[in-house]
Amino acid sequence: MQIDVIETTGLGDRSYLVSEAGTGIVIDPQRDIDRVQALAAERGVTVTHVLETHVHNDYVTGGLELARVTGAAYLVPAGDDVAYERVPAADGDVHAAGPLRITVLHTPGHTHHHVSYALAGADGEVQAVFTGGSMLYGSTGRTDLLGSQHTDTLTHAQFHSVRRLAAELPAGTAVFPSHGFGSFCAATPTSGTSSTIAEQRSVNPALTQDEQTFVDELIAGLGAYPAYYAHMGPINAAGPAPVDLSTPRAVDAQELATRLAAGEWVVDLRSRTAFAAGHLPGALNFELSASFLTYLGWLYDWDAPLTLIGEDEQQVAEARRELVRIGVDRLAGKAVGTPEELVTDQQPASYPVTDFAGLAAQLAEHPDTVVLDARRDDERVSGGVRGSLHLPIHELRNRIDELPAGEVWVYCGSGYRASIAASLLARAGRRPVLVDRGYGDPDAGSAAVGLHAQPVTR
Template structure:
């Protein structure tokens, strides 16, 4: 048997293609199923089964469309009221592909009906377990995504689910989680790139702590998660529409300016320092890199008109692929080309880019404001003396709290602060983007 990993680094998730001979099965596929189909073709396998560990909160599933495209059996945990036909499985069920089998284990915690799939070879050996949002590498899935009133119950359930996996499976069983590679679905940051049941027995807090200590620590560590999560479960229960990865309609400079002036969402995909050096006033800078879809999805006004600005069609298409993964399907167009060709008679705006070394030289000046846009738990752990803290996801509703004058904006790496800088950039403010790692601020003695 072979287990191939399909990474979706922008969301911190993994999907899996399991194959033996010419038979394949897929666990927790993302929306852009062309990646799965291409890999299956390369492996020379026919996908007979598509399995979901849970109804996902952080992305729109590709499972329904994939199962229909290849005429595979669609396997989903029982218990949820869904708008489509599927095989609803419960604890103890067996999903037999003919070449290998999956044993269903009910592992509630991340959701009420969450299951894990134990991969068994023809000799009935447990070769691996697909744990979704249950047992992750050195941590577990968060337990607060289906409503605060369920969090305590699900946290206790998560503890027992992970313990059950560790007790019933051999130490050498490989662990294949869906979440935990930067995903906000992890309760705490995951560690490592691979693991086994044996390794988790010595490192996973659900297996090294008593129940109450685990529950208390998990609940205390839960931080804010992206606002778009509220839409994902709804879409996945109804049944996602087939994906559209085509190029949006092109928008000329005059129409682009009209949309900006109308206050519509117009997002510039260029690198953060290129945006700072010259951009159309009224646009927002969301650099198309690892965190793009998480933070655009978090801040975006759901359902609002959205236009993209890209240096090339390829850049726009890459952004569209990222966006459909969280259910932002309807793009109102895209403007493509060098930014100076899109001005439509207006002047480009710009602001400075600096690092923490320069801030250290300016820190005692009374006329500057340091704005930290990290989350409150990050700020509480360590921050620059005298800095104001408004988390990026709260900034749109608190812009009035940002002083006029010179504002130096920072986060942990420069990505979130680049978005924030584009949001507060205005004629009455002088914005400086601190494009630097926060560890540098610590080394320079800027933190208290």
């Protein structure tokens, strides 16, 4: 049995291809199934089964389309109400896939009908379990995505589901979760990139804590999650349309200017320092990196016209692929080139970039400088720049008016969210200064220059 991991780093998720004797099994595939198809061809396997552990809340599945184009059996949890034909995956069901045997285990918690899949070879010995959003590496899937009225019930269920896996599966069983590699679907930070049932018995809080302690701590630790999650479950239950990775329509400088003047979403994909040095007035900066999809999806007005600006065609194509993973399919257009090439009768706009040493020098000379912390609440509680104001990036658009007039120096945990915040401030007519380092980064210098305060209460 060969197990290939298909990483989707922008979402913090993993899909899997299991290969054995010409048979392929795919678990929790992402929307862009060409990656899976290429890997199956490389392994020389025919995909006979596509397995979903749950109706996903953080991405649009590629499972339905993959099953259609390959003719594979499509297993979806039996309890989920979906609008397409599938093979209901019910607790205790066993499915044959060539020499492999797939056993369905009902593991509610992340969702009510969540299942895990244990895979055994021809000898009947379980070798791997695919746990979706149930047992993660040193953690579990979060339990609040279906609404607060379900959170307590699902958290108790999550505890028992993880315990069931630990009790019923051999110690040496390899564990393969779909979430937990930066995904907001994890209840708490995960640890490691591989594990076994035996290891989880000693490190997973559902297996080391009593039930009420586990429930209390998990619920207390739940923070904000991306707003686009609200759209994922309904899309996946209805059945996603086939993926479209075609190139968006080209937009010229005059049309860009019209869209910017209308306040439309025009997103510049270039690096945050390049954007700060020169950009189209009114454009927003979502640097194409591992954080791009999470934060554009979080802040984006769902179904609003979206135009992309890239350095080259490849950058736009990469962003297009990322966006279809969360169902942003209809792009209003794209433009490629430098700000100087794309601007009309205006000059490119810009704003300063500094670091924490520069911020410290500014505060020493001008202690009334407005400093904005764009991190989440759970990050802020452990400390922040003394005297800074706190507006999480996902709240900033609706709360910019709360900031005092004048220049705003903005920071976050890496510089990425600060760059988004700076572009939002600039679009609103404010004068931002981007602190392009991460607060708390040992090399960032925030503590060394005397900016650190702990705890922060404002």
